[in-house]
Amino acid sequence: MLFDENHIISACKKQCPKAQKQLYERFASRMLTVALRYCSGRLEAEDVLQESFIKVFDHIDTFRKDCTLEAWIKRIVINTALKQNRSKLYLFPALDVTDLPETYQESTELLNYFHYEDLLAMVQQLAPRYRVVFNLYAIEGYNHPEIAELLGISEGTSKSQYSRAKQVLKEMIEQEALKQGIIHNNEKLSM
Numbered sequence: 001m002l003f004d005e006n007h008i009i010s011a012c013k014k015q016c017p018k019a020q021k022q023l024y025e026r027f028a029s030r031m032l033t034v035a036l037r038y039c040s041g042r043l044e045a046e047d048v049l050q051e052s053f054i055k056v057f058d059h060i061d062t063f064r065k066d067c068t069l070e071a072w073i074k075r076i077v078i079n080t081a082l083k084q085n086r087s088k089l090y091l092f093p094a095l096d097v098t099d100l101p102e103t104y105q106e107s108t109e110l111l112n113y114f115h116y117e118d119l120l121a122m123v124q125q126l127a128p129r130y131r132v133v134f135n136l137y138a139i140e141g142y143n144h145p146e147i148a149e150l151l152g153i154s155e156g157t158s159k160s161q162y163s164r165a166k167q168v169l170k171e172m173i174e175q176e177a178l179k180q181g182i183i184h185n186n187e188k189l190s191m
Helices: 005-013 017-038 042-062 069-089 116-125 128-139 144-151 155-180
Strands: none
Touching: 005 017, 005 042, 017 042, 017 069, 017 116, 017 128, 042 069, 069 128, 116 128, 116 155, 128 144, 128 155, 144 155
16 A cells, blocks of 8 residues: 555544554554664563654644654654653763773674674663663764753763763673674774
């Protein structure tokens, strides 16, 4: 069936279940992938997805077409995941960027040995604050001032949380690479 975005939006504004189902089926799998990056597991991500689509259907009349429909829905998913995680973020102390070891250079060589699902599982193991900042910066492309405003933290805290997330991910990747025999004990990953 052909997806006519304008027709679907119009029908969803009238709360047509068939159009809502078509919109959901069109974007749900991609939005679940987004939610998985912010959540600690699939069940939590599915809850975020469900809550997000309820918001999409409740607020579809506010969609102004100043971005793509997919980008608008993605923003709702991210905001829903952030809202769900906000209550957990206070559990993890913020570090100042000056307390962290030197920054690592970006390197993707070792990452080529891992599947997306393996890397996603590692990101999901990060503490919620690290995971949120990492996703917003590295995946979604927000800058640290934007992240600071979104999360109600300082820019320095955003930078330190991102740096710490990279450090923790580096350690997880090294451990997994050691287990799989990809690298040996004396080798280290630079990120």
